[in-house]
Amino acid sequence: MKDTKIIELLNEMTIDEKIGQMVQVAGDIFLSDNIDVSTGPLKNLELSNEMLYNVGSVLNIIGAERVRKVQDEYLSKNRLKIPLLFMDDIINGYKIAFPIPIAQGCSWNTEVIKTIARISAVESNIAGANVNFSPMVDLSRDARWGRVMESVGGEDPLLGAIYARATVEAYQGKDISKLGNVASCVKHIAAYGAVEGGRDYNTVDMSEREFRQYYLPAYKSAIEANAELIMTSFNILNGIPATVNKALIQNLIRKELNFKGLIISDYGAIEETIAHGVSKDEKEAALKAIEAGVDIDMMSKIYANFLKELCLENKEIENKVNESVLRILKLKNRLGLFENPYGNSDVKKEKIYLMNEQNLKKAKELTQETFVLLKNKNNILPFNKNKNIALIGPYIDNIAITGSWCMFSDKSKCTTILDAFKKKVDNEKLFYAKGSEILRQDEINSILKADGLPTINIKNESEEEERLIEEAKDIAKKSDVILLALGEHYKQSGEACSRSNISLPENQIRLINELNKLHIPMVMILFNGRPLQLNNIEDKLDGILEVWFPGTMGAEAITEMILGEVNPSGKLTMSFPQNVGQCPIYYNHYNTGRPHIDDLRYVSRYQDIPTESFYPFGFGLSYCNFKYKSLKLDKKEIKKNDIITATLEIENQSNNEGYEVIQLYIQDLYASVVRPVKELKEFKKVYFKPNETKIVEFKINVEMLKFWNENLHYKAEEGDFKVFIGSDSVNTLEDTFVYYD
Ligand code: NOJ
Numbered sequence: 001m002k003d004t005k006i007i008e009l010l011n012e013m014t015i016d017e018k019i020g021q022m023v024q025v026a027g028d029i030f031l032s033d034n035i036d037v038s039t040g041p042l043k044n045l046e047l048s049n050e051m052l053y054n055v056g057s058v059l060n061i062i063g064a065e066r067v068r069k070v071q072d073e074y075l076s077k078n079r080l081k082i083p084l085l086f087m088d089d090i091i092n093g094y095k096i097a098f099p100i101p102i103a104q105g106c107s108w109n110t111e112v113i114k115t116i117a118r119i120s121a122v123e124s125n126i127a128g129a130n131v132n133f134s135p136m137v138d139l140s141r142d143a144r145w146g147r148v149m150e151s152v153g154g155e156d157p158l159l160g161a162i163y164a165r166a167t168v169e170a171y172q173g174k175d176i177s178k179l180g181n182v183a184s185c186v187k188h189i190a191a192y193g194a195v196e197g198g199r200d201y202n203t204v205d206m207s208e209r210e211f212r213q214y215y216l217p218a219y220k221s222a223i224e225a226n227a228e229l230i231m232t233s234f235n236i237l238n239g240i241p242a243t244v245n246k247a248l249i250q251n252l253i254r255k256e257l258n259f260k261g262l263i264i265s266d267y268g269a270i271e272e273t274i275a276h277g278v279s280k281d282e283k284e285a286a287l288k289a290i291e292a293g294v295d296i297d298m299m300s301k302i303y304a305n306f307l308k309e310l311c312l313e314n315k316e317i318e319n320k321v322n323e324s325v326l327r328i329l330k331l332k333n334r335l336g337l338f339e340n341p342y343g344n345s346d347v348k349k350e351k352i353y354l355m356n357e358q359n360l361k362k363a364k365e366l367t368q369e370t371f372v373l374l375k376n377k378n379n380i381l382p383f384n385k386n387k388n389i390a391l392i393g394p395y396i397d398n399i400a401i402t403g404s405w406c407m408f409s410d411k412s413k414c415t416t417i418l419d420a421f422k423k424k425v426d427n428e429k430l431f432y433a434k435g436s437e438i439l440r441q442d443e444i445n446s447i448l449k450a451d452g453l454p455t456i457n458i459k460n461e462s463e464e465e466e467r468l469i470e471e472a473k474d475i476a477k478k479s480d481v482i483l484l485a486l487g488e489h490y491k492q493s494g495e496a497c498s499r500s501n502i503s504l505p506e507n508q509i510r511l512i513n514e515l516n517k518l519h520i521p522m523v524m525i526l527f528n529g530r531p532l533q534l535n536n537i538e539d540k541l542d543g544i545l546e547v548w549f550p551g552t553m554g555a556e557a558i559t560e561m562i563l564g565e566v567n568p569s570g571k572l573t574m575s576f577p578q579n580v581g582q583c584p585i586y587y588n589h590y591n592t593g594r595p596h597i598d599d600l601r602y603v604s605r606y607q608d609i610p611t612e613s614f615y616p617f618g619f620g621l622s623y624c625n626f627k628y629k630s631l632k633l634d635k636k637e638i639k640k641n642d643i644i645t646a647t648l649e650i651e652n653q654s655n656n657e658g659y660e661v662i663q664l665y666i667q668d669l670y671a672s673v674v675r676p677v678k679e680l681k682e683f684k685k686v687y688f689k690p691n692e693t694k695i696v697e698f699k700i701n702v703e704m705l706k707f708w709n710e711n712l713h714y715k716a717e718e719g720d721f722k723v724f725i726g727s728d729s730v731n732t733l734e735d736t737f738v739y740y741d
Helices: 003-012 015-021 027-031 064-077 101-105 110-126 146-150 157-172 208-224 246-256 269-276 282-292 302-313 315-334 347-353 357-368 417-424 441-450 461-477 506-516 554-562
Strands: 023-026 057-059 085-088 183-189 229-232 262-264 372-376 389-392 430-433 481-487 522-527 543-546 626-633 637-639 643-652 658-668 679-688 693-701 719-726 732-740
Touching: 003 315, 015 023, 015 302, 015 315, 023 027, 027 057, 027 064, 064 347, 085 315, 101 110, 101 146, 101 157, 110 157, 110 347, 110 357, 157 183, 157 208, 157 679, 183 208, 183 246, 246 282, 262 315, 269 282, 269 302, 282 302, 282 315, 302 315, 357 554, 389 417, 389 461, 417 430, 417 554, 430 461, 461 506, 481 506, 506 522, 522 554, 543 554, 626 719, 626 732, 643 658, 643 679, 643 719, 643 732, 658 693, 679 693
Parallel strands: 023 057, 057 085, 183 229, 229 262, 389 430, 389 481, 481 522, 522 543, 637 732
Antiparallel strands: 372 543, 626 643, 643 693, 658 679, 658 719, 719 732
16 A cells, blocks of 8 residues: 555544554454453453454464454454554464574574574464564573573673574565565563563663663664564663653654654553552553653553543644554555455465474474583583483473463474484383472462462372482483483563572472482483573583473484584573572673682672682583684784784584684773673684684774763773683683774
């Protein structure tokens, strides 16, 4: 449809119809037996039945048939036949569950990120999705926050920015109306990852410099990649909830970053400004949100019930409503919905494309790039197939490994580690015992209760725990090695999953301690959505393979890696703390005036634990043994527009082939403001043949030296710099150079 037609359409709309476009509801109402909003599932929203058939978009309705049904029902009663927009939480895949976002980031490979986003876009688009609520690019430093699992860049602004762009471009393609493309909604703006104490929905208060340096780059990069939508975050940012924060939305997002797309609130967030205590009532909440520039109210009654009154009182507000509606109609138009309200949903194509063999195969390879080998004492891994192997743990025979956000995935192709091993090794040499439940029942019950689900009756739990351990010990005794599959429950990470205890569950720690008494080499495969505290179990394990929540192909991917058919190459994107007391912990921190020196009292340190992380940012082992040497800079001075070439030699001292992620960090040694001890500036993932030595080259330019200076200008300052190149943020070679303006 031509833009002029869109304007004509806007002019034809009543104020109620316009406001409806700015309201988003849960789409299943249109499939429900009770579609009456005064008694049905949307009762709390207090919408009128008339408003229901004016709403502009729905969330989390997907599946070509369902989408078509909902659209038909809606259009049958919508006066101007303006199609609904379908927005969905496709976080780590639709039918194929891919590794959770934090895991994807650990690949340090944009091709992995892009391919996952592409397959997810095509799968969800032919199932009717127009918009994906992804990527989530909130910088995450605090493992207590359950949503770190959704953060693709972890604690690093550069990774966040690179991944944000890659995802948005892969989702949207060149034309969002084309088959297989969806509009991308980047979230959550802003600084949601910095909630105090890691407690979800909590307060964020930070300096502008801190915000610009660390948190903004990923959002900015998504905007520059033309993300069609932005979702505001639940938190307060510097005293004002993000959703009604004019400085954030008007000044930064709209004016400075020139964002032209749609801004949608998070679920109920406009109404929550009343609980925050910045809106005295619903009407004021509506006023603040529209004045700030929120185009769509997700799942609250505020816009639906209070915008009209505001429009009648104030022409300015009506103008703002017109602007928002125009943006919404234009997005629908760019998606081609006026010509075809069903979008690219297609039942026949679903049958052919969803979960197809080629994508499943690809998914397995992509998944393998996300695993991080954290420990491999005496090269215990890979396992020799001829050994007797004890498979123990609640995740050995379990397919609940897709993570808490993969709501629509098809579990039929998900296999278990047990079955995958049975296919690969002599079954006579394989022994299995569950060993423990994931959680004790009271812990599960408290989660179920909070979800409003029926709880489980607790009976004879300690006897059962004992029995499971004994059974595990019995089979372990017949084995040469033990492979443990342990971890968090998938409901322990994700939204509203903040935790003050980030150790493995108690019953699993007991299992490790009991098995440890047998003195049989033990490797743990770790399933989790956040960095865990491992210092209480690490010394009992010979190997640790971090697999996060790996998704549909997880079990097969793990089995191949444990048996040495593929080599681990992932690196951490979040530091693992010594214990929870260190959170938030991140590699790119500032120096204090009293940097840590061992055995000195009045320095910045803990009395009871080391200062550094347990596993640093960027860390990850391989079945290869990489030696870094001979770092050289071609010159020691850099001027504007200059480039320094850094070269180093890396030798693969092993008979295995594999990939290594080589990381370049820079430190500005003195400046007008305190600078981080190290900042990632570039990385390369390089393939090595067995015993191969390669010369690797990096270019250092002045852009890499810029920061938000004393006057909040983004500039490089003259002076001395250090460059570090290494296999992680701690193990590096280093040199220095000088920058002259
Ligand atoms: C709340 C979450 O914060 C957000 O990430 C998600 O996209 C929306 N709900 C919609 O489900």
